[in-house]
Amino acid sequence: MKGRMTLVALIGIFVLPVVVAKLVLEKSWYEKGVTNYGQFLSEPATLNWLPEQGQWRLIYRVPEQCDSVCEQALFQLTQIPIAVGKERDRVSSVALTSTAQKAPEVLTRQTLTTEQAQAWQQQAFDKKTIYLSDPMNNVVLAYPVSDDKTQWVAQGKGLLRDLKRLLKLSKVG
Structure with a gap:
């Protein structure tokens, strides 16, 4: 039981950021920065x-x-x-x-x-x-x-x- 929890936590640590990043980009929650004034x-x-x-x-x-x-x-x-x-x-x-x-x-x-x-x-x-x-x-x-x-x-x-x-x-x- 403890081994399964560790495996799920380990997968969550690596998969969750990718899923969140994909959602942020698809839903246009991120605004790109602009470095030029013209x-x-x-x-x-x-x-x-x-x-x-x-x-x-x-x-x-x-x-x-x-x-x-x-x-x-x-x-x-x-x-x-x-x-x-x-x-x-x-x-x-x-x-x-x-x-x-x-x-x-x-x-x-x-x-x-x-x-x-x-x-x-x-x-x-x-x-x-x-x-x-x-x-x-x-x-x-x-x-x-x-x-x-x-x-x-x-x-x-x-x-x-x-x-x-x-x-x-x-x-x-």
Whole structure:
């Protein structure tokens, strides 16, 4: 009798955790953790027409009329590469503009041709979003810029954390 109890207890110790784990996964009681703050793009996009391959880039399309959201995005584009610290030379910011627009001097300004503007629109990129591009010109993450100051600060911190993590893990760029 004592041997049977020991056998049942021994089987329970090894089988019970497997059964519980299977139930947790099947019933969706477990929420996966997310380590990134930006939004991954549903479909990968490659921007071959961007210059300076070999750097991580923050990309923002400057609208015709630069409002407060645009100014906040441009401020983040100027500050985040500085905040990266010693890895600063691996990061650059690109402001995509039309011919008549101006961007801050610290940013790399690229005037879009008609073909490039059409390619940008075909990718369905949002106008009020900062995009993170890897050194191979693949757009990886999107960070929507909010007009709410608390969300704006949190989004900037999240972008910086994601970028630092990518720079730490990546040997490219």
